[in-house]
Amino acid sequence: MxxxxxxxxHVKCTRFLHIDSALITPSGIAGDRRYMLLDAQGCLISPSKHALYLPLAAWIDEDEARMSLTFPDGRKIEAPLTFGPVATIDHLGIRQVEVTPVLGRWDAELTAFAGRPTRLVRTQAPNGGVDxxxxxxxxxxxxxxxxxxxxxxxxxxxxxxxxxxxxxxxxxxxxxxxxxxxxxxxxxxxxxxxxxxxxxxxxxxxxxxxxxxxxxxxxxxxxxxxxxxxxxxxxxxxxxxxxxxxxxxxxxxxxxxxxx
Missing domain, CATH: 2.40.33.20 (PK beta-barrel domain-like)
Structure with missing residues (x-):
């Protein structure tokens, strides 16, 4: 075998990415599901709404603190990542997860694309978005x-x-x-x-x-x-x-x- x-x-709900190699850490593949999308109520995007975000390809360079987001029409935006204050959210009723909002244009871009309020957050713990x-x-x-x-x-x-x-x-x-x-x-x-x-x-x-x-x-x-x-x-x-x-x-x- x-x-x-x-x-x-990198971002839950977005397009799944193929990679040639991976560093497997105690909490999962380095960078996997570190970022999550929340709705207007601050809850995780439900599976019934995942379809809205799957066309988006998100790549994040943690070392450089930069993110790129590619849209279905080929448009691509890239910008540094900056973060707000820590908050706590519920993760599927299983546990509480500490997150920080990602500041800048990301929420506006995601909201406009999905047609519904969307917030991008980063989990404090590595792989914090793994279910x-x-x-x-x-x-x-x-x-x-x-x-x-x-x-x-x-x-x-x-x-x-x-x-x-x-x-x-x-x-x-x-x-x-x-x-x-x-x-x-x-x-x-x-x-x-x-x-x-x-x-x-x-x-x-x-x-x-x-x-x-x-x-x-x-x-x-x-x-x-x-x-x-x-x-x-x-x-x-x-x-x-x-x-x-x-x-x-x-x-x-x-x-x-x-x-x-």
Whole structure:
């Protein structure tokens, strides 16, 4: 097995980005989901509204404190990042997250594009916008199986998994629950499947709801819950797996993957 692809997103809800290598830290891929979008009430943008922001490609250089935002028409804006005072928001009823508002033109640009009030914030903690576990992973064989059932190729970005692992057996990652994986310099502890929602039906470039992925998964995948008793009443078909970081390190596309 080997690492087929790597991905992350600097700003939650925006377009998922492919990368050639990643530094896996204790809290996830460096830079992944450090920034979040809030609505007019100061709440996280709900999954039903993610489609509005998926066409946006956001890149952030933390070292230089700069952000670039590319719009579907090719227009690109870039500017330094400055921050306001710290505030605390609720994250899905799971935990409280400290954030700082990003100052400047960003809120106005995002609001104008989405047609609804939108605020950009940066989490105080690295990877503070990650929902459950630091990493998610899926195998190429699992993606091939869901593509077969849907009768069309499924873009892996729909599942927003950090790691796509080249493997021959569909849903082999289910059998890794509680096992460790070595990939590149890092070691991960694989956890249970990821319960899936409507976001997987959204086109990763346009945000259009144009794939019946949830019904397809419901037809053959068991419902799973979020690990560690979080959101105990939430259960949907599982696809891909969560993982925790045992040993941080650099991972690159093409690195071997070994089950320990």
């Amino acid at each position: 080997q690492v087929h692809s790597l991905g992350m997103v 459950i576990k630091p990493i998610t992973l899926v195998s190429t064989a699992s993606l091939a199986e869901v593509s077969r059932r849907l009768g069309q190729p499924v873009d892996p970005r729909r599942f927003r998994s950090n790691l796509v692992i080249e493997a021959q057996q569909s849903h082999i990652e289910d059998s890794w629950d509680g096992r460790q994986l070595r990939l590149g310099e890092a070691i991960l502890l694989v956890r249970s499947s990821v319960p899936r929602c409507i976001v997987t039906q959204l086109d990763p470039d346009t945000g259009a709801n144009n794939l019946r992925s949830v019904p397809a998964l419901t037809d053959y995948r068991p419902k799973v819950k979020i690990p560690d008793g979080l959101m105990p009443d939430y259960a949907t078909p599982g696809f891909a797996s969560y993982a925790e970081v045992v040993r941080p390190g650099r991972v690159r596309v093409g690195d071997p993957v070994e089950l320990l």
